[in-house]
Amino acid sequence: MAxxxxxxxxxxxxxxxxERDENVFIMGQEVGVWGGTYAVTKGFYDHFxxxxxxxxxxxxxxxxxxxxxxxxxxVRPVSELMTINFAFVAMDHIVNQAAKIHAMxxxxxxxxxxxxxxxxxxxxxxxxxSQTPDAIFAHFPGLKVVAPGTPHxxxxxxxxxxxxxxxxxxxxxxxxxQMRGEVPEEDYVEQIGKSKVQREGDDVTIVTYSKGLxxxxxxxxxxxxxxxxxxxxxxxxxxxxxxxxxxxxxxxxNRAVVVEEGWRSFGVGSEVASRIYxxxxxxxxxxxxxxxxxxxxxxxxxxxxxxxxxxxxxxxxAVKEVTYG
Amino acid sequence: MEKNQYLDLYHQMVLIRRIEERSAExxxxxxxxxxxxxxxxxxxxxxxxxxxxxxxxRVITAYRDHGVAINCGIPxxxxxxxxxxxxxxxxxxxxxxxxxxDVEKNFWGGHAIVGSHLPIAAGLALGxxxxxxxxxxxxxxxxxxxxxxxxxxxxxxxxxxxxxxLWVCENNQYGMGTSVERASAVPEIRxxxxxxxxxxxxxxxxxLITVRDASLxxxxxxxxxxxxxxxxxxxxxxxxxxxxxxxxxxxxxxxxWQETDPIGIYRKYLSEKEIASLEExxxxxxxxxxxxxxxxQFAESSPEPELDELFRDIYVEA
Numbered sequence: 001m002a003x004x005x006x007x008x009x010x011x012x013x014x015x016x017x018x019e020r021d022e023n024v025f026i027m028g029q030e031v032g033v034w035g036g037t038y039a040v041t042k043g044f045y046d047h048f049x050x051x052x053x054x055x056x057x058x059x060x061x062x063x064x065x066x067x068x069x070x071x072x073x074x075v076r077p078v079s080e081l082m083t084i085n086f087a088f089v090a091m092d093h094i095v096n097q098a099a100k101i102h103a104m105x106x107x108x109x110x111x112x113x114x115x116x117x118x119x120x121x122x123x124x125x126x127x128x129x130s131q132t133p134d135a136i137f138a139h140f141p142g143l144k145v146v147a148p149g150t151p152h153x154x155x156x157x158x159x160x161x162x163x164x165x166x167x168x169x170x171x172x173x174x175x176x177x178q179m180r181g182e183v184p185e186e187d188y189v190e191q192i193g194k195s196k197v198q199r200e201g202d203d204v205t206i207v208t209y210s211k212g213l214x215x216x217x218x219x220x221x222x223x224x225x226x227x228x229x230x231x232x233x234x235x236x237x238x239x240x241x242x243x244x245x246x247x248x249x250x251x252x253x254n255r256a257v258v259v260e261e262g263w264r265s266f267g268v269g270s271e272v273a274s275r276i277y278x279x280x281x282x283x284x285x286x287x288x289x290x291x292x293x294x295x296x297x298x299x300x301x302x303x304x305x306x307x308x309x310x311x312x313x314x315x316x317x318a319v320k321e322v323t324y325g
Numbered sequence: 326m327e328k329n330q331y332l333d334l335y336h337q338m339v340l341i342r343r344i345e346e347r348s349a350e351x352x353x354x355x356x357x358x359x360x361x362x363x364x365x366x367x368x369x370x371x372x373x374x375x376x377x378x379x380x381x382x383r384v385i386t387a388y389r390d391h392g393v394a395i396n397c398g399i400p401x402x403x404x405x406x407x408x409x410x411x412x413x414x415x416x417x418x419x420x421x422x423x424x425x426x427d428v429e430k431n432f433w434g435g436h437a438i439v440g441s442h443l444p445i446a447a448g449l450a451l452g453x454x455x456x457x458x459x460x461x462x463x464x465x466x467x468x469x470x471x472x473x474x475x476x477x478x479x480x481x482x483x484x485x486x487x488x489x490x491l492w493v494c495e496n497n498q499y500g501m502g503t504s505v506e507r508a509s510a511v512p513e514i515r516x517x518x519x520x521x522x523x524x525x526x527x528x529x530x531x532x533l534i535t536v537r538d539a540s541l542x543x544x545x546x547x548x549x550x551x552x553x554x555x556x557x558x559x560x561x562x563x564x565x566x567x568x569x570x571x572x573x574x575x576x577x578x579x580x581x582w583q584e585t586d587p588i589g590i591y592r593k594y595l596s597e598k599e600i601a602s603l604e605e606x607x608x609x610x611x612x613x614x615x616x617x618x619x620x621x622q623f624a625e626s627s628p629e630p631e632l633d634e635l636f637r638d639i640y641v642e643a
Contacts, residue, residue: 069448106417107638
């Protein structure tokens with residue numbers, strides 16, 4: 001096992017898949033000569049060349065739309081959106097095209113496209129560049145939405161996404177790129193659509209993913225020192241949403257907190273809480289709490305931005321509330 | 326062309342017209358749901374264009390796609406069954422009028438969001454170019470699609486990357502009910518290609534032979550040099566869709582264009598060039614009537630999709 005960063009894990013996944021399969025190529029803004037705006041594709045252009053590492057114009061509809069078309073004829077593009085906020089200018093090709101084409105034509109076309117997008121707040125980029133709109137994309141049947149929280153899962157899930165015959169939106173959280181974690185040396189692939197227990201505990205279930213995992217793990221340490229043991233379930237993908245480990249954990253703890261970085265309304269927490277109530281109502285000992293971003297466009301000012309974003313303390317507080325502690 | 330090829334093109338145009346006329350009736354009877362956009366008046370465009378493609382050349386179009394489907398070789402039965410939403414339709418009854426396709430025939434749809442299929446077309450061509458194939462993607466769209474961002478992003482990318490796309494604007498003069506003059510900053514759509522340093526031409530779309538010749542030349546240009554825009558000026562005799570009150574044009578204008586009916590022009594051409602007699606053409610007309618009757622019968626007697634079909638083909642991997 002090597003201890004590497006999330007950035008390195010994602011980079012390795014791309015590199016190894018491109019080495020493995022000639023049909024895999026990357027396109028997006030500054031993925032080539034620049035080396036990736038987050039340095040994920042540093043060195044790729046020199047190694048693979050401009051045919052396989054394609055710098056595009058600032059033209060999201062073309063980046064995703066041409067990705068859809070190329071995927072339809074059997075190659076495996078990885079279209080990179082510099083940030084997920086720009087997905088809104090490519091929204092049609094993500095939700096009206098990529099997500100629909102397989103079903104709409106009766107199964108005769110496939111769209112094995114990966115759309116990589118960097119998301120998340122906390123970098124003082126202001127309202128238009130700091131969003132965590134993951135739940136919006138999870139609304140659409142036909143699309144898979146993956147958002148890893150560890151280097152291990154990022155590598156294994158990105159490989160799975162590239163090998164998948166379905167369109168996958170792969171969301172990376174910008175503030176997790178430096179996170180380090182154990183990653184096997186050998187080739188491995190994680191299954192998309194499987195939630196994972198990231199920490200075991202008997203008192204409260206925390207359901208989370210992506211950035212929320214890092215915060216929840218820190219909260220878990222703090223809570224443990226206060227005598228509360230939480231179990232953390234990492235969703236890893238929002239669609240498909242694997243509730244089995246969540247329900248199993250909830251039946252043990254009878255209490256849950258759902259942690260997400262996006263806004264609370266119509267969000268991941270709402271969905272997960274509903275499903276727990278639907279499937280394990282008899283096990284409920286306390287109302288399920290949702291921890292999420294405050295409902296404002298994120299401001300530039302650091303103090304204000306951090307006040308809007310989920311903090312470790314918010315999770316600790318929510319866990320105590322469901323334990324009436 | 327051999328005589329049978331000339332007659333085959335005649336057959337295709339008449340087949341499209343009759344299918345569309347019959348579809349309008351079935352729509353009024355409530356047997357076809359949703360939106361229905363008829364190709365009547367524009368038959369020479371897709372018939373001429375697609376007649377010169379190689380089998381490996383891909384075709385993708387917008388929602389006015391029944392004619393294109395026929396020209397690509399989808400049997401009339403499957404087109405009609407799709408219109409009736411039957412399991413035997415070319416998209417298993419899940420696409421409907423606007424989403425017909427047959428990948429085996431290299432017809433990649435039927436796309437209903439205006440302009441959205443242009444970046445996809447660039448992608449089809451990108452996939453082929455990436456793999457070193459020598460085929461062309463033919464992308465058809467209306468004049469209305471040239472005012473949306475997708476058009477410009479796709480044109481730019483295709484030129485920057487020299488993608489083998491033949492862009493074909495079917496300028497039927499109206500985007501729904503708004504004329505080109507009222508919607509486009511330039512009167513000729515081909516001018517828009519100039520901004521992308523892209524070769525372009527504007528031709529008469531009512532004359533099949535003109536369309537055919539220009540398309541052949543354009544296809545060979547694209548195969549060697551990269552993208553080109555062919556603007557084909559045409560006219561739709563029917564409304565934008567079946568629910569069109571047609572307040573935006575007077576009947577005199579329609580009448581004037583009907584005098585240049587593509588089927589009429591082609592009949593005259595075949596007759597004057599002594600390629601085929603009127604009797605021979607009338608015989609094809611009768612044959613088409615039977616063919617359409619059979620297609621309707623096939624569609625009407627075909628089964629509805631099973632209810633569990635609803636959950637099929639949402640994902641390749643469940």
